[in-house]
Amino acid sequence: MAVLPLLILALLAGSAYSSPSRIVGGTVTSIDKFPSIVAVEFYSIWSGTWSQSCAANILTARYVLSAAHCFDGFLFDINYRRVRAGSSYRNTGGILANADHAYNHPTYGLNGYDGDISVIRLRTPLVYSPVVQQSVIVNQGFQIPDNLPVVHAGWGAISQGGPLSPVLLETTIFTINNQLCAARYLTLPWPQIVTENMICAGILDVGGKDACQGDSGGPLYYGNVTVGVVSWGHGCANATFPGVSTAVSPYTDWIIQTAV
Template sequence: MAKFLVLAVALLAVSSCSAFHRIIGGQEATIEQYPSIVQVEFSNLLGTTWSQSCAANILNVLYVLSAAHCFEGTTYSPRLRRIRSGTATRNNGGAINYIEREINHPEYRVAARFDADITVVRLVTPFVYSLQVQQGVIVYQDATIPDGLEVVHAGWGTTVVGDSSTMSPVLLDTIIYTVNNNLCRERYLTLPNPGFVTANMICAGLLDVGGRDACQGDSGGPLYYRNILVGVVSWGHGCANETFPGVSTNVASYTNWIRGYCCLI
C-alpha cells in the first residue's frame, strides 16, 4: 500500500511536449491563499521590457524554487529574469527582486528531456515577509504521493490552449488529481514524439475527462497538496488533455538537494 503523505519539511527562513507549461479551468484566487507563489518575469535582451512567463515558489528570504527550463537557453542570463512577489495581479504590484544566479539540478535532461526539471534560484536582495509574501513548505525527501490525491495548481498561465493572448491577468487555481505514474508513462509513449515520464515526475489532471490543468506560463509554479509543495510545473502534451495528464517535477525526489543549496550557500 502506498505510504500517504503525512509530513512536510519547512525550510529555514534564515538559511511534442510543451516547454513552457501551462491554468485551464481555473477560478480566481488571492495571493493571501498562496503567499509563497511568485511570478518569474522575462526581459528582452536590452532589459527594457518585462513580462511574466514562469512562476516560482519561495523557499526562504533569499531563494526560490522553479523549473530548470525557465532558467536556461542560448540567450539566458540572470539579468534577464526577475521575481515579482506579493501580488495576485500579473505584471503589476507587489515587490521586485533581481536574480543573482540559478542552480539547475545537475541531472537535468540526463535521464530524459525533462527529468530533474528543477532549479534553486538565489536573489540579490531578500524578500520582506508579509501576509502576501511567505516562505512555503515542501514535501519531505522520498515521500510517496498516492494515486488519486486531490492537488492544486496555481498560476497566471494561458486559459485557452495554444493562445498566448489569454494569459490570466489575475492569479488562478484549479483542483486536479494525481495519476498513476506507470499509466501516465504508457500513455505518453504512444505519442509520435513521446515524452518519457520518470519516477521523478508527478502526473495530474482529470484523467479521461480533461478540462483542468496548468498551461503555458505556469511553468515552475506549484502543485500543492494542502498547501504543501509536492510538485513544480514542468511539461505535458497540450493543456488539460483528457488522455495525457500534465506533468510536474516530483519535489520529494530532490528535497535534500534543495535544502542543501538554499540553506548552505
C-alpha cells in the same frame, strides 16, 4: 537563514485515501491564499520590457524554487530574470527582486525533462508579510499517492495557445498513476518519457483542468505543501495526456543543501 520547513509525513499518509506551462479550467483566486507563489518575469532585449513568463515558490527570503527550463536556453542570462512577490496580478503590484544565480539540478537535460527543477538565489531578500510567505515542501523520498487532490495556481494561459491571465487563478486536479501516465505518453508519435521523478495530474479521460504556458516553475500544492513544480505536458488540459510536474520529494535534500 530561515529554516526551510518540511511536511510531516503523517499529513500526507493520513490522506492517501480520501504540465512547459496559465491555469486552464481555473477560478480567480488571491495571493492571500497562496502567499508562497511568485511570478518569474523575463526581460526582452527586443522590446526592452519585463513580462511574467514562469512562476516559482518561496523557499526562504533569499531563495525560490522553480523549473530549470525557465532558467536555461541559448539566450539565457540570469540578469534577465526577476521575481514579483505578494501580488495577485500579472506584471503589476507586489515587490520585485532580481535573480542572482540559478542552480539547475545537475541531472537536468540528461533525460528529457527529468530533473527539471531549479533553486534560484535572489540578489536581495524578500520581506515577509501576510502575502509573502515561505513554502512548506514535502519530505525527501515520500511517494505521492494516486488520486490525491492537488492544486495548480498561476498566471498562465487559460487554454492551449490562449491568452495569459491578468490575475492569479487556481484549479484542483488529481494525481494519476505514474506507470499509467508513462504508458500513455509512450503512445505519442514522438514518445515522451515520464520518469519516477515526476507527478502526473489532471482529470483523467475528461481533461479541462491543467497548468498551461506561463505556469512553468509554479507549485503543485497538496494543501499548503509544495509537492511538485510545473514542468511539461502534451498541450494543456488534455483528456488523454495529463500535465506533468517535477516531483519535489526526490530532490528535497538537494533543495535544502542548495538553499543556504
